[in-house]
Amino acid sequence: MAFLWSAALATVITYAVYAVYTVTYNACFHPLARFPGPPVARATIYWKAYVECIANRSFCHVLVELHARYGEIVRVGPNELHFANPKAYHDIYNNKNRWDKEARLYKSFGEDRSSFGFLTYAEAKNRKDVLNRAFSQAAIEGAESLVAEKTKALCAAFERQSKACKPADLFFAFRCMAMDVITVFCFGKPIHAVDAPDFKAPILLAMDAASVVFLRFKYSDLFKNIITKCPPKLSKIISPATAGLVDLQQLLRRQINDLTDDPEKLKFLPHNMTIYHRLMDAEAYRNKTVPSAGSLYEEAQALMFGGGDTVGNTMMVGTFHLLQQSDKLQKLKAELSEAWPSLNEHEPKLRDLEKMPYLNAVIKESLRLSSGVVSGLLRVVPPTGATIGAAVIPPGTIVSCGSTFVHYNAALFPKPDEFLPERWLGSTDSDNWLVAFSRGPRMCLGSNLAWAELRLGFAHVFRKFDMVAADPVPDKLPFRDTFLPSYHGTHLQVNMRPVDV
Template sequence: MQTPEHGAVAGLLSTVLVTIIAYVAYKVIYNIYFHPLANFKGPLLARTTGLWKAYVECVAQRSFCHVLVELHAKYGDVVRVEPNELHFANPKAYHDIYNNKNRWDKEARLYKSFNEDRSSFGFLTYAEAKNRKDVLNRSFSQAAIDGAESLVVDKTKALCAAFERQSKAAKSADLFFAFRAMTMDVIMTFCFGKPIHAVDAPDFKAPILVAMDASLPIFVRFKYSDLYKNMILKCPPKLSKIISPSTAGLVDLQQLLLHQIRDLTDDPDKLKNLPHNLTIYHRLMDAEAYRNKTVPSAGSLYEEAQALMFGGADTVGNTLMVGTFHLLKQPDKLQKLKRELSAAWPSLNGNEPKLRDLENLPYLNAVIKESLRVASGVVSGLLRVVPSPGAKIDGVAVPPGAIVSCGSTFVHYNADLFPEPDRFIPERWLESSDLDNWLVAFSRGPRMCLGINLAWAELRLGFAHVFRKFDPVLADPVPDGLPFRGVFLPCFYGTHLKVNMQPVTA
């Protein structure tokens, strides 16, 4: 027998259920027919709910930057990928969104997922980011990098010495880890004054690099941690290895940085104990560099360090690996590069070329540009919020408040700009300087990569020393390609590139 209390509870539950259904129906109808972006095409579920993108990445486990290629082929140059988000395929849109005139905010959900909210990378507004970058630019200016050339050279030589040890032991080198080991050593020494000698780890598998490789796909979990938490918890068991890997090495390095930061903030005089005065701490802890004479908190210093650590190691490491892969698959281009390097560096026992000398080697620079194009850097769209009163992107009127992006791969693999975009053709950069406008591996505009000058120094020295000092030969198993899944940065999941590094004698 039903009591009045039971009847009241049942009535309340019915009312709640009806309210939820009504609200969901309202949101669906509004998003499809009345939303400011209602006229833009896209998959029905994408126009209905942001859960569709979570399904693609978390349940279907598809790379969204590759799914976008299919969507644009079906719906055209502008695709609605969430109720309030548009992605543009035309390269012109890239410069319309990311340029020095725009002061557009970064989109909160994406950038807060990195847990680097108090860093130059994570600040959502232009004003916050500019204040921080103005301070850090002293460490990453061209003059600062010129002054740190010997540091980058030392780390590059340490990599070459490790390659020689591998060769003497008749072991192939895993370039996925080897190049990252070098770039991690550069970042840790240059930015933090804390060398970790990753290139000396057995087979280049320093714990931090193994952990970073395992943890990169966790970004999918963090990205949807609030709105899509329940959905991710229901992901199939096969995803568990992706979203819960062992990250002991990463935790160890994080603890090292936290300990260093605590020491410095407790006693700033310890800055004098660091091996050089170009570290980010020398800049960020200088109160005179700030308008309010207040240095960042220890938490902010840590988040800045984390952003630089991840961003600095992966992009350059990927570019060196991808460029090497394509050169080894095309011996004519490899030999062309080696001839240019030999002409500039006739004897390994003689004077080494300086960075300024390498900047004047046209084919070396063409190889680097083509490697950057193919590797692309960040492969996900860098989400921006259109300010009032709206904007025109690629000639299309976009209302204020809309989230927009154009992925770098849609610029770098555009067949009109780069004929045969899937082919590695360094010569294309020698034929037209106009192409430089379309190299966006470090992004463009006021939020572009802070470390671009350091990255170019690493790339020039890395390619020059490795290909002048060694005759690399592909080792078995030879990968057919270097497939990746887009998780903001590319996450390479295929056979690693392994090479026998045969030292050159002259």
């Protein structure tokens, strides 16, 4: 018995000594010791895990408070820095840098065998080289009719909603449209999400449930010991609740397996250039080998997360602001009516929409305010070290500059909280600071597709409908940082009234 007590005591002392050593080293002797930050954050990664998973705070909002207190560079973990100066954005994310993505964050999505999830530049490049052709400007122009068809299906659903005297929930509706586009583009098989009652498509509900789960997966190794040893009530709070993710995976697996089980089926799809045609073509790969079924699944999940919420959120945020400012709404409608005088003829093509200044300014302003991904895109400084802003950063440091710190910077975008499409007119100077799709070798693969959806989406919806926000009208669209923004406030519901001509 005495032996057991001694062994237990020795274990406790060993852990305590190790903890004191680690904390002292991190606070005083670590290569990042000179950078300011909350004392606990400087000492242990458990601080960030606590903030995100137990205090349930939105990290991009916490960062605003930290920068106000500690200055332009904040040490948010023993080995992690966040930069608030927009110049740092271009120092980190540019075509010369082939920095790795950071493992803890990117492995948490369970997609680390996909173009999005591969940690290294080389692996991602191999996969993106295969996919780029399917997402090129020319390929998207070739798929214009597909995107237009899904936009029209959304408009038809809005008409049905209007006939039934029911408002449309735009939090769901726009994301349904984007999901329909990406599933056809990927698999050639529509899931008709826009036709779900009240736009509550099961796949969207599953994805919403999964977004917080990813946050918890990020720290699951840290919490593993505590979860197994702590009382059930606490363990429920901090353990990864996987229900949403399981639903999503089952839905996706069903769709993907349907095609990947029998590649011959690809031949019978309505158009012959789905992303899966590319992915399943061994000739497209340098090693002439099609990726494993697991990697194909992860690619599909990455494309659905990447292509659904982002486009839908951008449209919802833009519409929210347009409905609050009737002068800007009328300007957009006037430009659309001039280009498309009668709904029965001369429907504008993407090429026409690209030339419409106000429409494109509205889209840029919507991208700025919704910001795409709101978390810092974590990168690891290579063995040569780096200079970010004026600071010399040691090798191995995890660094990021969140897009919201660029998009909401008052020096770059005066009155940053206001929706002012006019700021994009007349000059392209600000384009350098629109970083919703990120920059450098890991920038968005689907930006051409996204622009096509946004142009056709805004053009059709605002040309074909007069809209009035339904009660209760949200006065803002609060979100939580779950990598993408998760909007948790009152949903934007809108009465859609079809216009006659």
